[in-house]
Amino acid sequence: MKTFHKIFxxxxxxxxxxxSENFAQVEKPAAVAEExxxxxxIPSEDIFVDDIVRKRIVVENRLMPQQPIREGDIxxxxxxxxxxxxxxxxxxxxxxxxxxxxxxxRTMIENGEITVFSGEDFKAVVTKEDLAKKMSKQDTxxxxxxxxxxxxxxxxxxxxxxxxxxxxxxxxxxxxxxxRSVMDVRxxxxxxxxxxxxxxxxxxxxxxxFWVYYPEARTALSKHRVFNEENDIAPMTWADLFDARVFxxxxxxxxxxxxxxxKDFYVPEPEDTSNRSGIDMLLNSEKIKNELLNxxxxxxxx
Numbered sequence: 416m417k418t419f420h421k422i423f424x425x426x427x428x429x430x431x432x433x434x435s436e437n438f439a440q441v442e443k444p445a446a447v448a449e450e451x452x453x454x455x456x457i458p459s460e461d462i463f464v465d466d467i468v469r470k471r472i473v474v475e476n477r478l479m480p481q482q483p484i485r486e487g488d489i490x491x492x493x494x495x496x497x498x499x500x501x502x503x504x505x506x507x508x509x510x511x512x513x514x515x516x517x518x519x520x521r522t523m524i525e526n527g528e529i530t531v532f533s534g535e536d537f538k539a540v541v542t543k544e545d546l547a548k549k550m551s552k553q554d555t556x557x558x559x560x561x562x563x564x565x566x567x568x569x570x571x572x573x574x575x576x577x578x579x580x581x582x583x584x585x586x587x588x589x590x591x592x593x594x595r596s597v598m599d600v601r602x603x604x605x606x607x608x609x610x611x612x613x614x615x616x617x618x619x620x621x622x623x624x625f626w627v628y629y630p631e632a633r634t635a636l637s638k639h640r641v642f643n644e645e646n647d648i649a650p651m652t653w654a655d656l657f658d659a660r661v662f663x664x665x666x667x668x669x670x671x672x673x674x675x676x677x678k679d680f681y682v683p684e685p686e687d688t689s690n691r692s693g694i695d696m697l698l699n700s701e702k703i704k705n706e707l708l709n710x711x712x713x714x715x716x717x
Contacts, residue, residue: 470640473640478634481630488592488593488594489590490591490592491710493670495588496535496586497585497587497664497667498585498667499583499662499664500582500663500665501580501582506662507644508641508642508643509583511641511642514640514642516580516583517577518577522639523635524546528635529627530628531625531626532625532628533626534626535586535604537603546625549624549625555568575609580624584605584623584667585657586602586604586606588603598707598710603628604627605657606625606626607623607624607625608623609621609622609624633657636654637654666703666704667700669703680696
């Protein structure tokens with residue numbers, strides 16, 4: 416009798432084990448079916464990519480903060496303003512159709528990532544309403560009414576085209592850090608320069624549309640790529656470009672007691688037809704560049 420009970424118990428255990436395995440085999444395909452992804456379940460932005468892969472290196476990049484510095488470590492300082500002309504060959508990345516700097520600024524402003532100022536002292540903040548007035552100009556057009564054949568005056572709003580931004584002004588500080596014994600530079604602000612066609616005909620020079628505080632905008636600029644002529648996948652950002660100073664420029668102003676610009680020191684003569692004052696200004700700009708580069712070298716004795 417005991418042997419029968421043992422055999423019966425063993426058979427019951429086998430039946431239960433077999434039924435549990437069958438149940439698991441039945442339920443497993445359903446779980447797999449839930450986890451498996453079909454082509455229709457993949458988001459369309461992951462299917463239709465205008466590239467081999469979706470580029471995420473720049474977006475997920477973490478920007479290294481700038482070297483901290485104390486006021487007591489600065490033994491010498493000079494404020495410089497320079498102009499970047501985007502028509503120069505080295506600065507053609509500023510005129511990229513999709514990755515130009517002005518469009519990048521506009522995107523960051525619309526997303527609320529940066530603050531815009533009206534002056535180079537970064538005190539007066541420009542509101543969105545005032546900025547919208549600066550970024551778009553009202554033009555008066557004369558149109559012909561097809562029904563009455565009369566001229567109708569129309570006022571249209573035209574946004575500033577990025578191609579009209581041919582220059583940028585950069586405000587920076589050159590200083591000597593006695594703690595590290597190096598000559599260094601920090602960019603404080605960037606301003607796009609604009610002049611309308613009508614103002615250009617009247618002889619007016621480009622003026623800053625707004626000022627961007629670079630220490631604040633540096634993180635946002637590190638998420639936007641710069642077009643590279645040699646390599647389309649090069650992960651260079653606008654923050655890298657300005658930090659590494661991969662641009663060509665000329666000095667527009669150096670701090671002085673009269674707050675003069677370089678062109679204020681050279682008044683053109685009425686009989687000068689060769690623009691000699693402009694040549695003298697560029698020569699003085701190159702002289703200041705050499706002085707900045709040689710300053711650190713002159714501090715050492717060999």
